[in-house]
Amino acid sequence: MVHGGRIPVETARLENGLRVTMSPDRTVPVVAVNLWYHVGSANERAGRTGFAHLFEHMLFQGSANVGANEHFELVQRAGGTLNGSTWLDRTNYFETVPSHHLELALWLEADRMARLLPAMTQEKLDTQREVVKNERRWTVDNQPYGTWWERLPAACFPEDHPFHHSLIGSMEDLSAASLEDVAAFFRTYYTPDNAVLTIAGDFERDTALLLVERHFGAIPSGGPREPLRGMDVPARFGSWRRELVADNVAVPRVFLACRAPVFGGEGYHVSSLTAGILGTGRGCRLHQSLVRDRQLASVATAFTFDFAKGSDLLIIDATARPGVSADALEAAMADQLDQLRTQGPRQGERERILALTETAFVTGMQTVADRADQLSRFATYLGDPALVNQEVPRYRAVTDTQLRAFADSYLGDDNRVSLVFVPSDGAPVSVS
Amino acid sequence: MSVDNTGVRPIPGPPRPYHFPDFQSVRLSNGVEVIAAPVNRLPVATIRLVIDAGARTESSDEAGVAALTASGLAEGTTRADAATMADEFEQLGGSLSTTATWDATQAATTVLADRFESAFRLLAEVVRTPALPAREINRLREERLAELLELRSEPRGLADERFAGILYQPTSRFSLPEAGSEDTVRELKASRCRTWHERHFVPAAVTVIVCGDVELGRAATVAEEVLGDWMGVAPPPQAVDDSPRNVESAIHLIHRAGAPQTELRLGHVALPRHHPDYYDVVVMNAILGGVFNSRINLNLRERHGYTYGAFSSFEWRRDAGPFSVSTAVATNVTGAAVREAAAELERMKSGPPTDGELALCTSYLEGVFPIRFETTDAIAGALAALRVFRLSEDYFDTYRERIRGVSAEGVMRAARAHLHTRQLQVLAVGDREQIAQGLGELGLGTVSEVPA
Numbered sequence: 001m002v003h004g005g006r007i008p009v010e011t012a013r014l015e016n017g018l019r020v021t022m023s024p025d026r027t028v029p030v031v032a033v034n035l036w037y038h039v040g041s042a043n044e045r046a047g048r049t050g051f052a053h054l055f056e057h058m059l060f061q062g063s064a065n066v067g068a069n070e071h072f073e074l075v076q077r078a079g080g081t082l083n084g085s086t087w088l089d090r091t092n093y094f095e096t097v098p099s100h101h102l103e104l105a106l107w108l109e110a111d112r113m114a115r116l117l118p119a120m121t122q123e124k125l126d127t128q129r130e131v132v133k134n135e136r137r138w139t140v141d142n143q144p145y146g147t148w149w150e151r152l153p154a155a156c157f158p159e160d161h162p163f164h165h166s167l168i169g170s171m172e173d174l175s176a177a178s179l180e181d182v183a184a185f186f187r188t189y190y191t192p193d194n195a196v197l198t199i200a201g202d203f204e205r206d207t208a209l210l211l212v213e214r215h216f217g218a219i220p221s222g223g224p225r226e227p228l229r230g231m232d233v234p235a236r237f238g239s240w241r242r243e244l245v246a247d248n249v250a251v252p253r254v255f256l257a258c259r260a261p262v263f264g265g266e267g268y269h270v271s272s273l274t275a276g277i278l279g280t281g282r283g284c285r286l287h288q289s290l291v292r293d294r295q296l297a298s299v300a301t302a303f304t305f306d307f308a309k310g311s312d313l314l315i316i317d318a319t320a321r322p323g324v325s326a327d328a329l330e331a332a333m334a335d336q337l338d339q340l341r342t343q344g345p346r347q348g349e350r351e352r353i354l355a356l357t358e359t360a361f362v363t364g365m366q367t368v369a370d371r372a373d374q375l376s377r378f379a380t381y382l383g384d385p386a387l388v389n390q391e392v393p394r395y396r397a398v399t400d401t402q403l404r405a406f407a408d409s410y411l412g413d414d415n416r417v418s419l420v421f422v423p424s425d426g427a428p429v430s431v432s
Numbered sequence: 433m434s435v436d437n438t439g440v441r442p443i444p445g446p447p448r449p450y451h452f453p454d455f456q457s458v459r460l461s462n463g464v465e466v467i468a469a470p471v472n473r474l475p476v477a478t479i480r481l482v483i484d485a486g487a488r489t490e491s492s493d494e495a496g497v498a499a500l501t502a503s504g505l506a507e508g509t510t511r512a513d514a515a516t517m518a519d520e521f522e523q524l525g526g527s528l529s530t531t532a533t534w535d536a537t538q539a540a541t542t543v544l545a546d547r548f549e550s551a552f553r554l555l556a557e558v559v560r561t562p563a564l565p566a567r568e569i570n571r572l573r574e575e576r577l578a579e580l581l582e583l584r585s586e587p588r589g590l591a592d593e594r595f596a597g598i599l600y601q602p603t604s605r606f607s608l609p610e611a612g613s614e615d616t617v618r619e620l621k622a623s624r625c626r627t628w629h630e631r632h633f634v635p636a637a638v639t640v641i642v643c644g645d646v647e648l649g650r651a652a653t654v655a656e657e658v659l660g661d662w663m664g665v666a667p668p669p670q671a672v673d674d675s676p677r678n679v680e681s682a683i684h685l686i687h688r689a690g691a692p693q694t695e696l697r698l699g700h701v702a703l704p705r706h707h708p709d710y711y712d713v714v715v716m717n718a719i720l721g722g723v724f725n726s727r728i729n730l731n732l733r734e735r736h737g738y739t740y741g742a743f744s745s746f747e748w749r750r751d752a753g754p755f756s757v758s759t760a761v762a763t764n765v766t767g768a769a770v771r772e773a774a775a776e777l778e779r780m781k782s783g784p785p786t787d788g789e790l791a792l793c794t795s796y797l798e799g800v801f802p803i804r805f806e807t808t809d810a811i812a813g814a815l816a817a818l819r820v821f822r823l824s825e826d827y828f829d830t831y832r833e834r835i836r837g838v839s840a841e842g843v844m845r846a847a848r849a850h851l852h853t854r855q856l857q858v859l860a861v862g863d864r865e866q867i868a869q870g871l872g873e874l875g876l877g878t879v880s881e882v883p884a
Contacts, residue, residue, distance in 0.1 A: 027473045029448035030803050065439040069734055072724040077792045078444070079799010098450075098799050103442035111438065130737030130762075137693040138740050138760045144585045202448065215438075250582045281527055282506060282518035291575075292514065292568075298575045322578050348523065355525035362476055363542055366807040 007365055009375065009386040012209060016221045017193025020212055021375045021385040023200040025368065031201035032096045033105040034372035035113075036380045038196075039189035040089040041169075042162035042228055042309075050132065050169010051177055053086040055185050057128040059093065060084070064115035068124060071108055078104055081369070088153070088163050089228075089309060090380055096369045099202035103211050109197070110215035113190060120182055129174055136168045144249040145421050155243050155417050156257050156313055162228045163310055191222025196379040201368035231310040235259060236415035243417070246424030251298075252326035253319045255419040256333050258410050260314040263306040264382045269394045270406045271304055275314050276353035277345055277403070278302040278336060283352055285336050286316065296324045296332050308381035314410070326420045337411040344404030357395050450802040452828035453811055456648045462662055463636030465819075466655045468648035469811055477644030478542040478808040479552050481559050482816045485632035486535035487610050488672045488751060494624060495605060496612015498532035500572055501625040505530045505539055507568035510561045514568055517558070526551050528558065534610060534749050536820045537632075542809055545645035549654055552642075556658035559633060569622035576617050580609075584884050587688060587861045588760070591695040594882060598684050598857050599701050599754050604673040606751070634664030639819045643812040674752040676701040681856045682877035683770075686884050687864040694766040694862030698773055699756030700852045705748040705821045712846035713746060715838040718793035719785050720744050720776065720847075721757055725792065727776045732759060738769045750821065755851070763863055767870025770858055774876060777856070780847040784840035798832045 012020040041052045062068045075082045080097035095105040140146040150166040157163040197216070199208050236259055261267035279286045279302025286300035300318035307313065316336075320329045365371050379385040455469035487498045506528050508514040521528045526541035539559050543551040583589045593609045600606040608616065640659070642651040703713065721728035721744025732742040742759035757777075761769040805811050818827060858876055860867060872879045 025473070028802055028806060029450050030806070065441075069725055069730070073792060076723050076725065076796040076800075079796055079801070079803075081800060081803055096803050098447055098802065100444045100447045101442075101799075104444065107442050114438070127734065127737045131733055131740055134693065134738070134760070134762055135740040137762065142587060142691055142693045142695075142760070144582065248585050250585050251578065281522050283515070283522040288515055288518075292571070295571055295574070298578045319582075321574065322581055348519065352519060352522045356522055356527065359476070359525035359527075359543060362474055362544065363807065363809070366474055366476070368806065 006389045007371065009388065010205065011379070011385060014192065014213065014217055016217070016219055018216050019196045019379055020209070021196065021198040021379050022203075022205055022208060023198070023371060023375055024203060024205060025200065026202045029099045029202045030096055030368055031099040031102045031199065031203050032094065032368035032372040033102070033109060034092065034094040034198040034200070034369070034376050035109050036090050036092045036196045036376040037190060038090055038194050038380055040087050040091055041165065041167040042089045043189065044165070047173055047176060048181060049165045049173040050167070051173070051181060051185065052091060053168060054128060054132050054174060054177055055182060056084050056086045056091050057132060058120065058125065058182055059112055059116065061124045061128065062119035063112040064118045065111050066108060066119070068119070071112070074104060074108060080105070086167065088167060088307070092373065092376065094369060094373065102199070102203055102208065106211050106215050110219065113192065113195070113216070114219045116186055116190065117183055120179060122179060125177070125179055125182065129177065133171060133174055136171070140168060144247070145253050147245070147247070148255060148419060148421070151243065151245065152255055152257060152313075152315070152419050155241065155419055156259070157233065157310070160230055161233065161310065162231060163307070188222065188225055192216060192219050193221045194225065196376045198372040198376045198379070198385070200372035200375065228309070233259070233311050235311070236410065237417060238414060240413045240416040240418070243419050245419065245421050247421050249421050249423050251320045251322050251423065252324070252329060253317070253421045254326060254330045254333060256316040256330065257417045257419070258314045258415045260304060260312040260410055262310065262312045263308040267406060268312070270398050270402045271312065271314055271410070273350065273353050273357070273395065273398055274340070274403060274406055275302045275304050276357065277349050278340065279316060280353060281356055285340070286318065286333075289336060290318055290332055294332060295321060296329055297321060326422050330418055330420060334413070334416070337407070340407040341411050344407065345400050350398070350400055350403060354395060358392055361392055452805060453643070455815060458648065458652050460635070460656055460660050462660065464655065464659050464662070465639045466648070466652050467639065467641045467815055468646060468651040469641070469643040469815060470645070470647050471643055471808055471811060472645045475545045475645050476542055476808055477545045477548040477642060477646050478540065478812040479548070479555055480538055480540040480641040480812040480816055481555060482639040482641065482819055483537040483559065483633055484637035484666070485532070485537040485628070487532055488534045488605060488749070489632070489670050490605055492603065492605050492608065493616060494620065495608045495616040496576065497620055497624050497628045498537060499611035500569065500576065500617070500620055501564065501628050502530045502532040502537050503572045504564045504569050504625050505558050505562045507572070508563045508565060509557050510563050511557065517554070521551075521554055524551050524554070528555070532610075536816070538816060540809070540812065548644070548646050552654050553658050559638070560659070560662055562629065564622050564625045564629060566622040569625055573617055573620055576611060577614060580614050580617070587691065587693075587695040590686065590884065591697050591859055591861045594686060595697045595699070595754070595756065595859050598859055598882070599677060599699065601673055601675055601677050604675070606672060606674060607677070631667055634666050635659065635662045636664070636666040639816070641812045641815045643815070644808040672751050674701060674704075676855060678857055679855055680877060681854060683858045683860065683871050683874075683879040684882045685864060685868060685871070685879055686859070686861040686882050688861055689863055691861070691863045692763055693760045694763055694860050694867055695760045696766070696770060696773070697756050697758055697859040698770065698856060699754050700855045700857055701752050702746050702755035703850055704750060704752050706750070709846050709849065711834045711838050712842040713850055715790070715793050715797065715835065716780065716843045716846040717744055717746055718797060719789045719843065720780050723793060723796055727779070728757060728773055731772050731776060732761070732769055736765070736768070736772065738762060738765045742773065748821070763866050766860060766862060766867040767874060770860070770871060770876065771874055774853070774856060774874070777851050777853050781844070781851055781853065784844040787840070790838075790840050790843065794835050794838060797835045801832055
């Protein structure tokens with residue numbers, strides 16, 4: 001049960017280094033198991049872009065005691081839901097099951113953490129390689145603006161930076177991935193001391209800890225891991241750079257990115273509220289101005305990527321109304337940044353975004369899956385899952401003065417990258 | 433000496449009981465029904481107003497008016513303009529969501545429970561006295577037209593929207609997109625939205641659902657205060673033509689030069705939500721293309737690597753909605769993927785599923801039931817469906833039992849009765865030069881081109 005917006009958080013650590021977070025809530029008989037490995041596309045070596053994500057697919061291809069696709073089968077047969085996802089600096093795996101199946105979820109996660117490699121075969125790798133190539137076609141290559149989420153990090157981080165290259169990977173690099181890569185990646189990164197395990201929902205603490213010890217306790221720690229190199233970048237871009245992409249799209253779309261304080265760092269909450277003032281909800285500046293008043297955009301939003309290392313990005317994303325040029329749209333977006341810089345927040349703007357943020361935080365704790373994922377996130381990035389309970393107070397502590405100072409120092413034209421998509425009639429893909 | 437027992441699979445203990453949240457309802461004297469489902473897990477409340485005003489009721493020449501009116505609800509009332517209204521909602525921490533589906537219009541918000549009353553008051557105002565101002569309605573219309581223009585370069589959405597025109601009679605409202613087509617939306621004006629609102633937004637057509645840290649008594653008191661003096665008479669019910677357009681298999685192609693993938697839809701008009709075979713069909717679809725280890729996904733994704741994912745679904749409406757298989761496959765395997773998917777439909781009809789398949793899907797549907805209703809918004813959504821589809825009051829209490837009761841024979845019968853493979857329509861959005869020939873050789877009918 002939640003008291004005063006706080007959720008219960010307890011932690012433990014196994015001898016092999018596995019960090020365990022528990023948040024009991026016995027109101028509904030369901031429980032979430034959520035495992036974060038502190039590895040993502042940033043850890044890939046040259047020539048292997050996309051590997052961390054391909055590897056995530058391989059984790060559903062069985063382990064010593066689990067057949068190919070049996071992981072899905074067993075969890076769904078238990079009445080559970082499951083998936084995994086890969087990000088630049090972490091990969092997560094999660095199940096929500098009726099609570100009497102808690103041990104099944106723990107055993108499945110432990111079996112693949114302890115004994116993945118005996119189940120790996122060339123055939124499975126080849127099939128998943130094709131599946132991932134189709135995922136790339138589906139989300140990137142055959143979608144209008146689909147390349148934005150690899151172009152934007154590439155434009156915002158220098159070439160040798162771990163966040164620069166594509167998360168989904170190039171077709172060429174995906175083709176090059178081998179079983180030896182699978183084994184090396186597994187031994188280096190998929191170890192208990194590089195993971196956080198969270199259990200949230202209907203369980204009893206002591207029993208759960210015993211189960212965790214039983215299934216994960218004997219898994220050996222990993223060896224030393226090379227830290228990510230060259231993560232630090234200047235706090236601001238130092239200029240306003242612009243990348244123009246002619247693509248098979250119907251109307252222009254502009255992404256405007258500013259470097260911003262990392263998730264969990266000094267100034268993060270100010271940055272996050274600023275993104276909300278600009279671009280969350282119907283009462284935000286971008287919607288009021290670009291969509292409603294000036295009718296330059298059909299959609300205009302802003303958000304932070306929430307990177308926890310190097311530098312975060314605050315991004316404005318707007319799609320032009322037919323007939324509106326990319327230049328006019330981009331100028332209007334920049335104008336919104338300038339106005340916030342020179343005038344600061346208006347009366348009531350901070351209160352509005354704070355109220356929305358509080359509701360989103362509490363409703364986000366309603367499902368055990370989301371709750372567990374948040375706890376894993378705070379444990380992985382900040383070392384303390386209980387910090388989740390500081391979120392609302394930290395947002396509340398932000399002042400108008402801080403918002404104005406943030407806008408002044410981060411939203412200026414010395415800290416912008418524009419990624420501009422424009423329709424190209426000569427593009428290779430067109431609908432007739 | 434220790435024994436390695438890591439291969440021993442855990443045996444589950446007994447399940448803890450679960451009940452769908454209790455709910456109660458009262459009816460105000462003007463016909464508004466108020467349903468409350470008190471859930472006090474977290475201090476939040478969802479309020480959802482369900483209005484019996486779905487796109488199915490539109491005449492074909494005004495297709496899109498329900499959706500446009502629903503969007504327009506957020507654009508101010510006779511008291512407060514759009515910007516003021518947005519700010520008032522958001523100062524309460526609530527986002528206003530307004531949607532129109534085939535069967536209903538819904539307006540909803542979720543707020544911290546101590547702001548429930550203020551939020552309900554605003555929501556009622558939005559639904560009862562929207563200004564539907566010409567300037568904002570015109571803007572929303574242009575935004576919908578922009579969305580339709582953008583769809584031409586977005587193969588997934590394009591396939592979804594165009595498939596309806598292939599399945600249903602050209603004169604049926606169901607042949608056009610839910611939110612209207614270019615031709616119909618272009619003609620919509622604010623006056624049309626106001627007429628629609630006046631006709632359909634009447635107390636007898638409204639159900640209020642309150643889910644969260646709020647008791648029925650309080651919900652009803654506030655409802656009486658903000659909706660009690662609302663007057664109006666519900667329009668007579670209307671029928672929609674849900675008969676299929678094509679009675680023989682055919683392949684339809686939307687050309688997309690150089691496309692690296694083909695977006696595929698295979699299907700036909702299926703059955704209404706009220707059909708007595710509902711549970712058999714739900715389990716049958718789970719086996720065919722619902723769960724991850726369904727026949728279609730295992731075949732197309734895990735065996736052949738043709739796709740990132742392939743699934744099938746029955747879209748439930750009051751009338752006969754479509755059945756469709758959806759996937760996107762690499763261009764060079766388009767013909768093979770259609771052949772495999774069509775073969776899985778035939779195989780589903782050829783005999784009963786294995787015990788393993790049946791058990792996987794019934795225990796999945798049964799076990800996942802509480803996970804579907806963790807949030808106040810999800811519970812309110814479920815209660816909305818209860819009214820929209822006029823399901824029995826014990827629907828949620830008997831659902832799992834009904835699912836458990838589905839037999840292998842029932843699944844086979846459902847497949848034979850409700851998978852119309854001889855009427856199968858295939859839509860492919862992809863590169864004509866690379867896929868047309870392969871599609872033509874499948875024996876699933878002739879290939880004809882559809883304009884984008």
